[in-house]
Amino acid sequence: MSLLSLRGLSKSYGTVRANRGIDLDVAEGSIHAILGENGAGKSTLMKLIYGVESPDEGEIFWQGDKVSLSSPAEARSRGIGMVFQHFSLFETLTVVENISLIVPGRKAELTSRIRELGRDYGLEVDPAAHVHALSVGERQRVEIIRCLMTDPKLLILDEPTSVLPPQSVEKLFETLLKLRDRGVSILFISHKLEEIRSICDHATILRDGAVTGNVDPREHDAHDLAQMMIGRDMPAPRPFEARAPGPVMLELAGLDCRPDDPFQISLKSVSLQLHAGEILGIAGVSGNGQGELARLISGETRRHPEARAEVMMMGQPVGHLGAAARRKLGFAFVPEERLGRGAVPEMSLADNTLLTAHRLGLVKRGLIDRRAEEAFTARCIADYDVRTPGPQAEAGALSGGNLQKFIVGREIELGPRLLFVAQPTWGVDIGAATAIRRKLVDLRNAGTAVLVISEEIEELFEICDRIQVIREGRLSPSLDVSETRVEDVGRYMIGAEERARP
Amino acid sequence: MSALSFILAGMLAAAMPFLLAALGELVAERSGVLNLGIEGMMALGAVVAFIVVRHSGGHAMGFVAAGLASAALSLVFAWLALAVRSNQVAAGLAIGILGQGLSALFGKGYESLTVPGLPKLAIPGLSDLPVIGGLFAQDAVVWLGLLGTLAIWAAMRFTKLGLVIRAVGENPHAARALGYHVIGIRYGAVAFGGLMAGFAGAYAATVYTPLWAEGMIAGRGWIALALVVFATWMTGRVFFGAVLFGAVSLSQLAAQAGGVALSSQLLASLPYIVTILVLGVISANKRLLKINGVASLGEPFGP
Numbered sequence: 001m002s003l004l005s006l007r008g009l010s011k012s013y014g015t016v017r018a019n020r021g022i023d024l025d026v027a028e029g030s031i032h033a034i035l036g037e038n039g040a041g042k043s044t045l046m047k048l049i050y051g052v053e054s055p056d057e058g059e060i061f062w063q064g065d066k067v068s069l070s071s072p073a074e075a076r077s078r079g080i081g082m083v084f085q086h087f088s089l090f091e092t093l094t095v096v097e098n099i100s101l102i103v104p105g106r107k108a109e110l111t112s113r114i115r116e117l118g119r120d121y122g123l124e125v126d127p128a129a130h131v132h133a134l135s136v137g138e139r140q141r142v143e144i145i146r147c148l149m150t151d152p153k154l155l156i157l158d159e160p161t162s163v164l165p166p167q168s169v170e171k172l173f174e175t176l177l178k179l180r181d182r183g184v185s186i187l188f189i190s191h192k193l194e195e196i197r198s199i200c201d202h203a204t205i206l207r208d209g210a211v212t213g214n215v216d217p218r219e220h221d222a223h224d225l226a227q228m229m230i231g232r233d234m235p236a237p238r239p240f241e242a243r244a245p246g247p248v249m250l251e252l253a254g255l256d257c258r259p260d261d262p263f264q265i266s267l268k269s270v271s272l273q274l275h276a277g278e279i280l281g282i283a284g285v286s287g288n289g290q291g292e293l294a295r296l297i298s299g300e301t302r303r304h305p306e307a308r309a310e311v312m313m314m315g316q317p318v319g320h321l322g323a324a325a326r327r328k329l330g331f332a333f334v335p336e337e338r339l340g341r342g343a344v345p346e347m348s349l350a351d352n353t354l355l356t357a358h359r360l361g362l363v364k365r366g367l368i369d370r371r372a373e374e375a376f377t378a379r380c381i382a383d384y385d386v387r388t389p390g391p392q393a394e395a396g397a398l399s400g401g402n403l404q405k406f407i408v409g410r411e412i413e414l415g416p417r418l419l420f421v422a423q424p425t426w427g428v429d430i431g432a433a434t435a436i437r438r439k440l441v442d443l444r445n446a447g448t449a450v451l452v453i454s455e456e457i458e459e460l461f462e463i464c465d466r467i468q469v470i471r472e473g474r475l476s477p478s479l480d481v482s483e484t485r486v487e488d489v490g491r492y493m494i495g496a497e498e499r500a501r502p
Numbered sequence: 503m504s505a506l507s508f509i510l511a512g513m514l515a516a517a518m519p520f521l522l523a524a525l526g527e528l529v530a531e532r533s534g535v536l537n538l539g540i541e542g543m544m545a546l547g548a549v550v551a552f553i554v555v556r557h558s559g560g561h562a563m564g565f566v567a568a569g570l571a572s573a574a575l576s577l578v579f580a581w582l583a584l585a586v587r588s589n590q591v592a593a594g595l596a597i598g599i600l601g602q603g604l605s606a607l608f609g610k611g612y613e614s615l616t617v618p619g620l621p622k623l624a625i626p627g628l629s630d631l632p633v634i635g636g637l638f639a640q641d642a643v644v645w646l647g648l649l650g651t652l653a654i655w656a657a658m659r660f661t662k663l664g665l666v667i668r669a670v671g672e673n674p675h676a677a678r679a680l681g682y683h684v685i686g687i688r689y690g691a692v693a694f695g696g697l698m699a700g701f702a703g704a705y706a707a708t709v710y711t712p713l714w715a716e717g718m719i720a721g722r723g724w725i726a727l728a729l730v731v732f733a734t735w736m737t738g739r740v741f742f743g744a745v746l747f748g749a750v751s752l753s754q755l756a757a758q759a760g761g762v763a764l765s766s767q768l769l770a771s772l773p774y775i776v777t778i779l780v781l782g783v784i785s786a787n788k789r790l791l792k793i794n795g796v797a798s799l800g801e802p803f804g805p
Binding site for chain 2: 260
């Protein structure tokens with residue numbers, strides 16, 4: 001008998017059919033993968049199982065009995081726990097306070113149980129710490145502990161590895177295997193094929209809200225799984241051209257920055273050099289200062305005029321200049337948040353091009369040249385394969401991948417000498433991600449300096465010449481990709497390299 | 503009686519309308535709802551309490567009636583803000599104006615009438631001390647208000663209920679995912695805020711100055727709102743700010759009576775200036791603001 005069975009589950013949001021007639025069987029003591037691209041309906045399905053949303057149609061069977069899970073509390077009482085992708089922790093509360101929100105008991109009692117579970121499963125965390133002071137990996141441990149304390153029979157993990165460095169991923173997998181051996185089934189949501197092959201004993205593949213396959217992932221190679229997931233062959237990466245590096249286009253020299261905001265990371269003597277015609281990647285676990293570094297380079301955070309030389313662009317000190325002045329020098333920037341910083345969701349694509357491309361003849365004598373604006377937008381849409389009705393479509397109506405292609409296209413069309421892209425393919429489907437990476441490599445081959453911040457190491461290894469790792473606001477020395485292994489970068493990500501050295 | 507003992511004796515009573523209203527608003531804001539209608543809710547509470555006491559229902563009955571009336575008005579606001587999900591600023595202002603209108607309407611026949619105040623309850627021994635003795639002779643509402651402050655501080659800090667209210671205010675979506683009824687908790691917090699505003703109005707109209715005049719709340723609800731923000735949503739600081747405001751109000755009265763050569767308008771604005779300066783300096787600590795600030799304040803929440 002299955003622990004959990006779904007029969008014909010459907011859920012629509014407006015006209016979007018997020019889940020269509022899903023059948024799923026999770027066995028006892030199994031690590032079961034739900035594999036699918038972003039937007040395939042994985043998260044919606046998990047919300048239905050955890051009672052956050054109710055299905056429009058279909059039935060849920062728990063240990064053979066038909067149930068209706070109308071709230072998370074009900075799901076928990078039946079033994080279903082969930083670790084969210086975007087953590088549902090409260091930053092201003094302590095670890096034990098967070099846990100006491102769903103686990104009954106006195107604080108002292110909970111504290112000792114947290115320590116105990118931490119030792120048993122390798123999930124060490126300080127119960128009295130405030131969550132805002134914890135690293136992303138620690139927060140995930142808190143989420144898992146919180147679930148374990150409700151004694152679940154089924155644990156749902158939504159993209160648990162997307163925020164972890166490789167070594168922590170291994171540790172997480174050990175924890176999951178231990179849990180499985182003690183009789184807890186795990187629903188493991190991911191779009192990373194190798195991970196699923198290494199730990200899961202069953203995989204259900206989703207595409208466009210429907211099940212497209214039910215397989216044992218250990219019997220299929222990554223290529224097969226990818227084909228089931230995206231419905232076509234994986235596009236090949238762009239071949240790399242060797243180039244002699246050009247002049248330095250971006251230089252940070254011993255940058256120190258202490259923010260007022262206690263939730264932000266201080267940067268400590270950050271140094272980097274980026275040459276024309278190369279791609280430099282900044283790797284690291286999220287929350288180690290990437291956001292702060294990005295704002296310093298983009299010009300959203302300005303330095304005191306005396307410290308102007310801490311940021312040099314095209315050979316000029318720009319530390320004290322704002323974003324517009326830096327862009328005038330030939331700098332272009334794709335921020336991490338597409339909606340709100342990269343584009344204005346309520347405005348049309350055409351008006352969104354105006355935000356950064358206004359210098360390219362789109363404005364004449366203070367008036368907008370609508371025809372030029374439209375033509376420029378149409379070019380971005382065509383060249384970057386943006387799937388949209390046209391230049392007048394609202395930016396917020398595009399899917400994440402399409403909007404990202406559009407924003408990257410807009411910035412590349414500016415003809416920058418220095419392009420900075422933060423998280424180029426976050427939440428973007430495989431097809432669009434590959435297209436974006438190819439464009440970045442093309443740009444490098446054409447002699448532009450490209451800086452990329454990403455949490456996906458594989459992505460950095462695919463496109464970068466060099467990688468530096470950011471950890472707790474410090475940058476590692478520069479690592480040449482051709483002479484570096486993923487594990488080396490991983491060691492810098494968790495700080496093992498610093499400890500190993502005197 | 504020296505100016506100092508005059509101030510010490512009266513500052514807690516002067517602080518009470520601000521304190522009660524601000525504590526209620528603190529709880530509502532901690533849950534993520536910005537209720538700008540406090541002034542109107544105090545005005546409604548004031549007139550209801552005055553009418554009940556005037557018809558000799560007694561102060562206890564007056565306070566209960568005032569609290570219920572204001573809580574009912576705050577539930578209308580809560581319905582607009584939480585169920586209809588209208589803009590909280592606009593809804594709060596509208597309901598506040600409604601409260602002031604109702605207050606003027608109900609109070610029409612009571613203009614310039616008076617009611618008896620409340621007797622002082624003294625702590626034997628302490629109240630006989632020189633200079634500071636007056637501090638220990640206060641009416642029953644002040645004593646209850648002090649206990650209430652302590653209770654709210656402890657509740658927000660140490661109890662599950664306080665934890666849940668803070669969690670809902672910081673991240674309603676996560677709270678919902680954990681299975682908490684965000685809207686229900688916010689209704690409760692807003693109603694508590696209304697109840698406290700009603701008590702504050704009742705105190706102003708039937709104890710502090712037991713005489714009815716239209717518009718007698720005179721901006722005290724707005725000061726209470728400002729206190730909550732300047733106090734960075736911390737109970738202890740709300741108390742400190744309210745007492746400071748009360749003390750400076752009394753000292754400017756003492757100064758006017760003592761014939762200080764400053765224009766009375768300038769003196770009258772002194773409490774506002776001092777409170778804003780002191781609390782402004784305290785709340786300049788961005789770290790505290792970030793940790794105690796309510797992340798979802800004023801944002802409509804819908805599943």
